[in-house]
Each structure stands twice: as structure tokens, then as C-alpha cells.
Amino acid sequence: MKKMIILQPEMCVGGVERVLLTLLKNLDKEKFDITVMLLNKNVWDDQIPKEIKIKYMFNKNPREYNSLFKRIYKYSRMFVPGKIIQKIFLKDKYDIYISFHEPMIYFLRGAKGKKVSWIHADYTIIDDITEIKQLGKRMSFLSKTILKKRVEALKNCDKIICVAETARKGFLNKFDIDEEKVVVRYNPNDIERIKSLANNNQKIQEEIKYSKDVINFCAVGRLSHEKAFERLISITLKLKNEGYLFHFNIIGDGPEYQKLEKAINDNNLNDYIHLIGYDANPYKYMSKSDFVICSSKFEAYSTVVTESIILGIPVIATECSGMAEIFGHTNAGLITKNNTEDLYYAIKKVLNDKKLRALMKLEAIERSKYFDTKRMVCEIESLLLE
Template sequence: MHQKIKVLFRHRSMEMGGVERVLIDLLENLPRDLFDITFFLTLNQGELRSDIPKDIKVITFQKGKEDMSNNKLLRTFQLIKRNLTLLFYRKNPKLLYKNIIKGDFDIEIAPTYAEFDNILSSPLKSRKIAWFHTDVSYDPDQERVLSRINNLKKFDWVIFGSKQTRDVIKDLYQIEYPKSSVIYNAIKINDVRKKAEEFPVKYDLHPVFSSMGRLHSRKNYHTLMNIHKRLLDEGFLHSIAVIGGGGEMENLKKQAKELNVEKTFLLLDTQTNPYPYIKNSDYFVLPSESESYPLTIGEVMGLNIPIVSTNVGGIPEMIDHNTDGYLVNPDEDSIYQGMKLFLTNSEIPEKIKENTEKAVEKFDNQKIYNEVTKVFLSQYECS
């Protein structure tokens, strides 16, 4: 029997998010006859911890917030101790590998830019692979962008989550990555359809636009709320249901109160199973200023919900405009016009709904797993 290739994935924590869902999918589907996989989780934290496949070796480093004391003083002490420990080992990566990771690996993976420095500082003579999902054109911090895209050059191979993610770096910074490939994220449509039937969801006011994403300013939910108010004031009755948690929650709650839309702009927070909320809506709207290749678009298509989405990142690689979705610019007036079109011209969303039946054929998961496997094998052969 041939020796398996030893692969180490490193990631911070497992809060609900696109990267985390992609990670779990990869961990489930990479061939076990070829790879011996270890998953190093810096913080044992997040709703998706329990979804890590049971046959994967998991090394957890520090306690997550869920496992800390409810006593405020003790919890503060635990957090300070955790941060000091993380800082010490970040400055001493050889000790981390010697005392905590305790293994030799052929390949080490950074699934997101947050892990670039950790993987690049590894003392192992491993092949190092980075995943990059970020549209750098929307980051105003040039120093941070340059740090990330220059770090990418230090990896043995880079996997970009969409063609646009790689192209925009070339366009803006004239930097190319000859040792790279574009591999889309797998979208588990059958699983989504099954989960969407798990419980009923009833909305008080139809039609409903659902949306899903982390509550971050670049997701543009503050703009979506302004559009919602504008449409209501013009007599277009509807509601919006946003599934997701994050740092903008309090700002959005305050904004909803000021605009008096608390009963129609529903902030549903993070949901372990968000799909019944989407399945029971009439339309889906994605107002983001930047994206890479969002799983949500394929999942919503799989549920046959007509989509209005901003034309950013890798989204036009997923949606054929006015065929299986409707693309708009990432500004208030364009999103407003797209939503108003759905509310006033039922033929357009109905046509899109019909076309999503065929659109899901675009997402071939086995091809994606095969492409990732091929990259890992080629890198191992280079070692």
C-alpha cells in the first residue's frame, strides 16, 4: 500500500461563514486513500465545530468562548491568558510545531488570508498552498492589500476562488501568479434542498426578499434598509429577512428603529439551518459591495428562488444576467431598480425561477474535488 500524503489545514475558528462551510466540504470529500488529513483549529470555537468529519484528526489549541466561564471577571482573565498564549506561539512557531502540532506534514494549507503568516512561518519543509477568496479592489487599506498579495507570491501554489479574484490583482497591481489555479467552491445543492424542508417558516408580509451574509459594512445591508424604506414609502409593500450575525447588528437595529421598519426589515441573526427561511421567501437579494464566489448564490438557485444580486467579484461567473438571475451595480439606485422590477413585473422573476432548474447543472462538485486533489498531488510530487 502506498504512503498517504500528510496534509495539515490551519484555521482560526468555526463560526458560521462561507470559508468554514467550504472547509468542511473539502474535509468531507478529499479522498482518504490518498490523503491523511489533520485539521489544526486555533480556537475551539463556533457553531460548525460539530460538523468537522469524525475521521479527521483535529488538534484544538485554545478554548473557545463557548467553553469559558460565565463569570465576567474569570472570563476576562481567561481571554487575556488566551491572547498572551497565542501571541507567544505566533512569535515562536517552532515551539508551536514541537509542543502542540507535533507532526511532520507534506502539505500545509492556508484556507484564508488570516492564516498566511502562520503557514509561511512553519518550520516544516512542506509544500505550502494558499486559498484566496477576496476581491482586493474594495479594500481601502493599500498596505494591507499589498501585504496579502505579496505574501501570496511566497506560496508554492495559490488557489483563487474565482477568476475575477485573480484578474483584479493583475489589473490593479500588475502582479501575476504563474503557480496558481482557479477552483470554484463546491455547492451542495441536494443537501440544501433537504435542509430547506426541515421546518416551516411563515412570514407576516409577502412578498419577502431574503438575504444571507455576515453583517459587515461591505455587505451593504445599511443601503438595503434605505432601499426597503424607499420602496415602502412609494407603496410597494414587501418585507426583507436578513439571515446572519456580525459586527453591524447593533448599527442595523438602530437604523431600523430610526426608519421605523423594525417589523418589515427582519434581522434574524445567525441560523444553524438558514435554508427554510430562504425557501419560504419569494425572492433573494444580495446587495454586497464585494464578494468572491459566494456559495449562497448557487444554493439559492438550487431552491429556485429568483435572485437580484450586485454584479461584483465572481458573481457574473455564476449568474447569467436576466436569464437565471438579475445583476445590478452595487449602488443604492441600481439595487432599488432591480428590486422594484421584481415587485412590478412578475414575468421577469418567474422566467428566472424557471431557468434556475437548468442553471444548477453549472455546479459540478466532483470536478472541483478532482481539481483540488490534482493540485495536492502535483505539489507533493514537487517536494
């Protein structure tokens, strides 16, 4: 049995955390003795399976301490010798060390076991993180030094896992890392849980009505800049003015909630768009929809899009890392250029074409068979045990 520690900043309701929970639930406990180390306690920690040990670095999140402590924390993990990092923070020795979220990679410094870093980002669109030689004199000395430390930490890993082939290519293009170290493992999904929640009898908000007379669209995610939900409002306004009837449900919460709510009210779109807010079970809405829309400016490997296909719901998505890999060579999804206009034309296309809607539905159901939790977890286990 391999003793393994997984480092993650915190547990919350995001896609990365859902993937981690699926892994923790499905990894073979006869092969791995698993500890999860988090920065601090959180109300979401009870989602972690009971048989998994949990350790904490601090009494509260470093963001909540004063500015001096935050600076000490930020830079000490990069510059303090690795042996001290291990002695102060991790303390015990492990066979496998995993940084599941990239900021935790510095805590692998000084570790003696196998070191693995998960990359849940698409570096093809992250312009501010690139090779030092490309940025040259535009970077300050401190910024260059920090970036050097980051590259050193990445090179220190035995394996780096990207979540899509397009994400891997973007990563290798940005960092001078041995490409033999960088591999792809697709995120596993808890298919049994997703389908169970989609089919349960939880009451959907009474004001939300699913009419068979119109097309029902759904979008799920954090209401933040990168998800670009404002695109859906401008598209809806344009289609409304052209006489189309349809309905949008947007599930999620975040910093742009009030901005989106105001835009919906100002444009008299309340009969077209419903902001549902956060719901622990978005699947009950997704499963009743005709299409799920992903309007994101960037994704590494969209959890929501994958979950939609698992439920047999076709998708219209902007071009992001991993989208083509999720759909495979099927018509389960339409991928548009990453802008509002092309997304508008794709949505308009399915509104106009009943045969296309039927075809995409059938192919989404067929594509759902590709996703297999056990197979995907086994592929990850094999990599960890190499």
C-alpha cells in the same frame, strides 16, 4: 495516500467555514490522510467529520490573551525562522500544507511539503493592502516590513487558490506573484445538505408569513458593515412611500443588529422587514422566497448567492467578485452597480415585471444544474495531487 494538514483560525458559521466543511466531508479519504489545525477549541468543532483529526495551537484564542501575548503571537509567526515555526506549532511533517484562511499562511514557512494558500478575498476593493512600491513613503517602516513578510509568505507557496477569476485578477494586480502559481477553483457546496435543510419540516417563526399576494425577498449574512444591509432599509422605505407591497426577511446576526433594528422601527417598516436573527438553517427561509438579495459592498465568491441558485431561487446582487461567474450567461440573477440607487431600481424592476420574475425563476432552476459538489471537489483534489 498523502498526509495533509489544513490550517484554519477557527470554526464558526461563516461562508468560508461552510466551504471547508464541504471539502472535509467530500475529499477522498483513500487519497488524503487529513488533519485540521485550529487556533483553539470552539463549540463549532463538532461539525468536523469524525474521521478528520483535529489539533489545536492554544488553549484559547490569541485574541483573549493579554496584549503582550497578542503582540508576540502576531509578530513571531512572521519573523521567527520557519524551522522553529514548524517545530513549535505543526510538529509533524506532512505532504501537503494548506492555509485555508490567509492569516494562517505564515505557518507554512519552513514546511517541506507542497504549500497551498486559499484566498477568500477580493483584492480589487482592498485598498490598504497593495504592493509596497505603490504605497511608497506613506507606509511606516514596520508596515512595509510586515507587508514584505506577507509577500514572501505568498511567494513561498507552490499554489495560491482564488475562488473566482475576478478575484484572481485583483490579487495579481495587487501582488507581484508568479501568475502561474495563482489558479481558480470555485467553492464547492454541500448540495445534498442544502436541499435537505430547505425541505425539512422545521417550524418557521410564527410571525413570519409568506403571502402569495406579495413578493417575498430574503437576505442572509452577518449583520456587518461589508454586507450593507442598511441599503435594504432605505430601499424599502422608498418603495413603501411609492405604494409597493412586498416583504423582506433578513437572516443573520452581527454588530449592526441593533442599528438596523432601530432604523426599521424609526421608519415604521415592521410590516415590511423582519429581522430574524441567526438561524442555523437559513435555507428554509430562502427556499420560500421569490428572490434572494445580496447588497454587499464586496464579496470574493458569495456562498449565499451560490446556495440561492442551487435552490433555484433567483438573485438580485450588487456587482462583486464572482457574481457573473455564479450566474453564467443566464438570467438567473440581476447584477447592479454597487450602490444603493442601482440596487433600488433593480428591485423595483422585478416588482413591476411579472414576466421577468417568471423568466428569472426558470433560469435559476436551470442554472442550479451547473453546481456539482463531486466535480468541484475532484478539481480541487487534482490540483492538490499535481
